[in-house]
Amino acid sequence: MSYSTVVKTELCRIRPESDCCALAEAYGLLLYSRLLSEGHDTYATETKGIADLIGETMASVCGVYADVITLPKSGRNGCKYMVKIPNSEQKKLICMRFAEAGGGILDKECCVAAFLRGVFIVCGTVTEPSRDYHLEFLAGSERRCDILADTLSRAGIRGHKLQRGDRWLLYIKGADDIISLLKKMGSVYSVQSIETTKNVRDFRNNANRLVNCDQANIDRTLSASQQQCAAIRRLIEKKGYAGIPPELREIARLRLENPEMTLRDLSENLSEPITRSGVNHRLKKLMELAENQ
Numbered sequence: 001m002s003y004s005t006v007v008k009t010e011l012c013r014i015r016p017e018s019d020c021c022a023l024a025e026a027y028g029l030l031l032y033s034r035l036l037s038e039g040h041d042t043y044a045t046e047t048k049g050i051a052d053l054i055g056e057t058m059a060s061v062c063g064v065y066a067d068v069i070t071l072p073k074s075g076r077n078g079c080k081y082m083v084k085i086p087n088s089e090q091k092k093l094i095c096m097r098f099a100e101a102g103g104g105i106l107d108k109e110c111c112v113a114a115f116l117r118g119v120f121i122v123c124g125t126v127t128e129p130s131r132d133y134h135l136e137f138l139a140g141s142e143r144r145c146d147i148l149a150d151t152l153s154r155a156g157i158r159g160h161k162l163q164r165g166d167r168w169l170l171y172i173k174g175a176d177d178i179i180s181l182l183k184k185m186g187s188v189y190s191v192q193s194i195e196t197t198k199n200v201r202d203f204r205n206n207a208n209r210l211v212n213c214d215q216a217n218i219d220r221t222l223s224a225s226q227q228q229c230a231a232i233r234r235l236i237e238k239k240g241y242a243g244i245p246p247e248l249r250e251i252a253r254l255r256l257e258n259p260e261m262t263l264r265d266l267s268e269n270l271s272e273p274i275t276r277s278g279v280n281h282r283l284k285k286l287m288e289l290a291e292n293q
């Protein structure tokens with residue numbers, strides 16, 4: 001079972017809490033399955049739960065009893081079940097039900113969530129979160145794409161329109177927007193699984209960043225230290241420690257014996273601790289002396 005099917009199966013089990021939401025969910029289901037479009041009276045799916053939900057919704061909201069047919073052979077895209085509006089009279093009844101409701105179907109926030117759930121069930125897909133964060137709606141016409149984009153933006157989610165051939169789709173990127181949409185639609189299980197994946201991924205990214213950052217610091221310390229040690233060795237080769245000014249002798253020995261020490265380590269290991277910038281200043285002085293000798 002694909003990840004999309006798991007999510008949709010969970011969403012199909014949610015029942016709208018009030019009549020207004022039931023109508024909004026029905027509108028999403030029927031408009032985006034194209035069952036409200038002229039010349040369309042069937043919708044095929046690979047999931048029985050989706051076919052049953054459309055049939056039940058049509059009955060309870062529009063008073064129309066659709067046929068839910070099990071196809072003898074899996075059709076295109078592996079579809080096994082088909083919802084069929086019995087005749088044109090029944091289709092007229094369905095369309096009238098939404099025309100009566102007018103433009104107010106999506107006015108309430110609760111209804112927006114129910115509508116989006118209906119739309120996702122019939123035309124949405126979501127990628128397994130461990131692979132990528134990508135959710136898309138195959139809206140079909142540009143008009144349906146625009147209605148969906150508007151509704152999503154009212155829910156605070158940004159959809160991106162895209163034309164593929166003669167069909168329009170809307171996609172959502174990013175874990176946060178996808179999680180927020182799944183939550184709005186009422187998913188619990190899918191949200192948990194995506195949040196767990198996101199946490200693991202964030203943790204792994206942060207850990208990698210820390211390791212890389214530490215390594216970069218170590219590299220920097222070592223390369224600076226190598227240059228300092230080389231300078232100190234050149235000074236000693238010439239006149240021994242006696243050739244180094246007294247106030248720089250201790251730091252010179254400490255550095256030479258401990259090339260891995262950071263400035264902080266060095267400052268803490270001097271007989272009379274000084275600041276890190278003080279240590280840095282003395283090391284620079286040693287390098288200048290070696291260069292000018």
Ligand SMILES: [Zn+2]
Pocket residue numbers: 018019020021022024108109110111112114
């Ligand atoms: Zn509502």
